[in-house]
Amino acid sequence: MEQSITILCNTSSYTFTEFPASINLVKNPFKRKLTEDEVLELVRAHNPDGIIAGVEELNEGIMKSAPNLKVIARCGIDLDSIDQKAAKKLNISVYRTHVAPDIPAAELTVAMILCLVRKLKQLDDSVRQDRWERTVTGLLYGRRVGIIGCQIIGTRVSYLMNNFGCSLLGYDPEVRRHEYIDMVDLDYMLSHSDIITLHMSLGKENYHLLGDREFEMMKPGALIVNTSRGGLIDEEALVKALRNKKIGGAAIDVFEEEPYRGPLLEFPENTILTPHVASFAGTYRFDIEKETMDNVIEGLRKKGVDV
Numbered sequence: 001m002e003q004s005i006t007i008l009c010n011t012s013s014y015t016f017t018e019f020p021a022s023i024n025l026v027k028n029p030f031k032r033k034l035t036e037d038e039v040l041e042l043v044r045a046h047n048p049d050g051i052i053a054g055v056e057e058l059n060e061g062i063m064k065s066a067p068n069l070k071v072i073a074r075c076g077i078d079l080d081s082i083d084q085k086a087a088k089k090l091n092i093s094v095y096r097t098h099v100a101p102d103i104p105a106a107e108l109t110v111a112m113i114l115c116l117v118r119k120l121k122q123l124d125d126s127v128r129q130d131r132w133e134r135t136v137t138g139l140l141y142g143r144r145v146g147i148i149g150c151q152i153i154g155t156r157v158s159y160l161m162n163n164f165g166c167s168l169l170g171y172d173p174e175v176r177r178h179e180y181i182d183m184v185d186l187d188y189m190l191s192h193s194d195i196i197t198l199h200m201s202l203g204k205e206n207y208h209l210l211g212d213r214e215f216e217m218m219k220p221g222a223l224i225v226n227t228s229r230g231g232l233i234d235e236e237a238l239v240k241a242l243r244n245k246k247i248g249g250a251a252i253d254v255f256e257e258e259p260y261r262g263p264l265l266e267f268p269e270n271t272i273l274t275p276h277v278a279s280f281a282g283t284y285r286f287d288i289e290k291e292t293m294d295n296v297i298e299g300l301r302k303k304g305v306d307v
Contacts, residue, residue: 004022004024005022005023005024005049005050005300005305005307006023006024006026006046006047006048006049006050006068007023007024007025007026007048007049007050007051007052007296008026008042008043008046008048008050008051008052009025009026009027009028009051009052010028010034010039010042010051010052010053010054010056011028011052011053011054011075012028012030012031012032012033012054012258012276013031013285014027014028014052014075014289015285015286015289016286016289016290016292016293018290018293019293019297020297020307022306022307023296023297023307026042026046026048028042028054029042032258032259033054033055033056033257033258034054034056035056036056036057036059036062039056039057039058039062040061040062040065043062043065043066043069044065044066047066047067047068047069048066048068048069049068049069049070049071049300049305050069050070050071050072050073050296050299050300051066051069051071051072051073052073052075052292052293052296053072053073053074053075053081053082054075054076054081055076055078055081055229056081057081058072058081058082058083059083059086060083060086060089060090063083063086063087063090063092064090069090069092070091070092070093070299070300070303070305071092071093071094071095071295071296071299071300071303072087072092072093072094072095073094073095073096073292073293073295073296073299074094074095074096074097074292075097075288075289075292076096076097076101076279076288077096077097077098077100077101077152078096078201078202079094079096080201080202080203080229081202082094093299093302093303095292095295095296095298095299096295097288097291097292097295098291099284099287099288099291100152100153101153101278101279101284101288102152102153102155102156103156103281103282103284104278104279104280104281104282104284105153105156105199105227105278105279106153106156106157106159106160107160107281108227108253108274108277108278108281109157109197109199109225109227109278110157110160110161110164112225112227112251112253112272112274113140113145113195113197113223113225113251114140115251115272116195116223116225116248116249116250116251116270116272117137117138117139117140117143117195117223118137118138118140119135119137119138121268121269121270121272122135122269123135123137125269140164140165140166141164141165141166142165142166142167143166143167143194143195144166144167144168144169144192144193144194144195145161145166145167145168145169145193145194145195145196145197146168146169146170146171146189146190146192146193146195146196146197147161147168147169147170147171147181147196147197147199148170148171148172148186148189148196148197148198148199148200148209148232149171149172149198149199149200149201149228150170150171150172150175150178150181150183150199151172151174151175151199153199153227153228154170154172154181154199154200155178155179155180157197157199158170158178158180158181159180161180162180166195167182168180168181168182169181169182169183169184169188169189169192169193170182170183170184170189171183171184171185171186171189172200186209186214187217190214190217190218191217191218191219192219193218193219193222194219194221194222194223195222195223195224195225196210196218196222196223196224196225197224197225197226197227198210198224198225198226198227198228198229198232198233199227199228200228200229200232201228201229202228202229202231202232206232207231207232208231208232208233208234208237209232209233210224210232210233210234210237210238211234211237212234212237212240214237215237215238215240215241215246215247216246218241218246218247220246221247221248222247222248223247223248223249223250223251224238224247224249224250224251224252225250225251225252226250226251226252226253226254227253227254227278228254229254230252230254230255230256230257230258231256233252235255235256235262235263235264238250238264239263239264239266239267242264242267242270242271243267248270249270249271249272250264250267250270250271250272251271251272251273251274252264252271252272252273252274253274253275253276253277253278254276254278255276258275258276259275260273260275
């Protein structure tokens with residue numbers, strides 16, 4: 001009789017199906033980001049041999065609650081939510097994908113920036129409501145774009161922005177020099193940028209990186225785009241900055257609580273809210289999910305499991 005291998009899939013969406021019959025794939029029943037308690041409950045209920053991880057936290061306590069756990073495969077490139085020291089101590093292999101969502105994430109970022117700058121939502125509403133308001137909007141050319149996080153995705157964004165004729169400022173503690181970006185400290189970037197876009201992993205050191213102080217430093221009418229991690233922005237501070245018209249608008253694809261039902265919904269005119277879909281374009285999501293499963297299988301086989 002063929003051995004059944006249990007793989008717990010924590011990601012809110014996973015549609016890849018081309019894996020061996022020996023694998024019993026248990027999908028996220030909530031179809032959203034899991035809480036720590038929900039992850040713990042699922043781990044205890046299924047005692048998986050492997051976990052396909054999303055952005056939920058996987059700490060030592062959760063890992064210890066799964067005695068059979070041998071492999072954690074992150075469905076993505078960031079490992080900030082996984083306690084890698086604990087995994088090493090417990091002899092659990094940790095993988096991430098090499099397929100990066102740099103192109104689709106960067107394209108969504110640019111689409112959001114253009115939509116905010118050219119006020120496409122407002123113009124569309126004027127036509128639909130029979131107002132025909134030929135409003136003069138902003139222009140992307142010549143604007144200064146501040147990029148927080150200047151590695152894989154931030155670099156792709158900088159390349160596109162450079163071709164739009166933008167000047168670029170960047171902040172990243174791990175990057176000193178960049179081909180397209182003038183690297184500066186965070187305060188300088190915030191106070192001199194017309195548009196600010198985030199492309200940084202989330203950790204304890206940068207949780208709520210943008211709060212009241214940072215929004216107060218920004219140029220009046222500045223635009224904010226976040227396709228990276230919801231926890232990088234203090235939502236209360238963002239809402240306050242929108243309400244006080246300190247900033248001109250925001251486009252957000254990621255939230256601390258998903259599905260999102262929070263106060264940003266109160267600003268339909270100058271916010272764009274999307275359901276965490278930066279990588280959902282072309283074949284990228286398929287490629288990322290396939291590589292994740294390949295990593296699970298490789299890791300299990302290296303542990304002596306017949307998959």
